[in-house]
Amino acid sequence: MNIPAKPWTKKHLPKRILAIRLQAMGDTVITLPYLQQLRNNLPNSVQIDLLTRVETEPIPRNLVLFNKIYSIAGKRNLKVQLFFTLLLLPKLILRQYDVIIDLQNNILSKLVRKILRPAAWSEFDRYTPISAGERTRCTIEAVGLGKNKSTNKFQLKSNLGAKDILIKYGWDGKKDLVVLNPAGVSETRNWPIIYYADFAQLWLKDFPQTQFIVTGLPFIALKAEWLKKQLGHNLISIVGNINVAEAFSILQYAKFVLSEDSGLMHMAWVSGIPTFALFGSTRSDWSRPLGEHTDFFDSSDLECGNCMQGICKWGDTRCLTRYTPEIVFESAKKLIRKVQIISS
Secondary structure: OOOEEEEEOOOOOOOEEEEEOOOOHHHHHHHHHHHHHHHHHOOOOOEEEEEEEHHHHHHHOEOOOOOOOEEEOOOOOOHHHHHHHHEEEEEEEEHHHEOOOOOOOOOHHHHHHHHHOOEEEEEOOOOOOOHHHHHHHHHHOOOOOOOOOOOOOOOOOOOHHHHHHHHHOOOOOEEEEEEEEOOOOOOOOOOOOOHHHHHHHHHHHHHOOEEEEOOOHHHHHHHHHHHHHHHHHEEEOOOOOOHHHHHHHOOEEEEEEEEEEOOOHHHHHHHOEEEEEOOOOOOOHOOOOOOOOOOEEOOOOOOOOOOOOOOOOOOHHHHHOOOOOOHHHHHHHHHHHHHHHOOO
């Protein structure tokens, strides 16, 4: 992997570092374990700031990690983003950054770097077919401030009342919490909803002291309602009732997460929670969760796999439907046992 970079070569440490990530929530979350490790490796005298988007700032803003967070509006409209970036530039110029770690590598991030003219910089590799986490790690290392790795030990500024929220919506405060996340954005990323109910029933037979959680954006509300009818008091639905920072705090109480490819899946594995991911059309080589506490099924072994299409050309999303609840449950148990062995 070739990371474009101008490494830091001065004998003294830099005073200020700016990390840039302007993509979706999941992509931003992926950078956090590596930026946290960078923070851990440097003295507090070195300030680390983040430039991101308004939609993706809530989780980073609740972490004791960054000195300053700047965010641009404009959602996914590049022209509007450019306008707000230009408005923000005077503040960034005044910060006098010594190092810029460009974890986005697009027109806007390049513009910011070239105008700020840092002494050292590195640029994210967008295309090499390896995980985004590994590419993030390499980008941070390429700037010349030492080795980097992932850490899942974050300090939250506030837990945002996560436990109270869980109890409000039905947690008894004692049972283990397992997250079910049927939140893939297209049909080719969706495991059948009936499979989730069957998986939950299998889980309850082996682990009866469990309650399940479904949380996320309103677009999965109908799925959450259906699961609630099937599982009754065994399922807590918080769909549409919390923000993304609260969802991240709530995840810290989970014992296990079963998820389609989504931002919540990335929020889970970067937190060190045992996470099993279900990839349909998505390229798992780019998006897979990392670490001994994760596992996944994907479509890479199929001729039509990794198609990245929103609609299955066969009409049956066979890349996911072939993984039955029984298969996923047995794999989930193996992952749980492995994590227990590692932790003991």
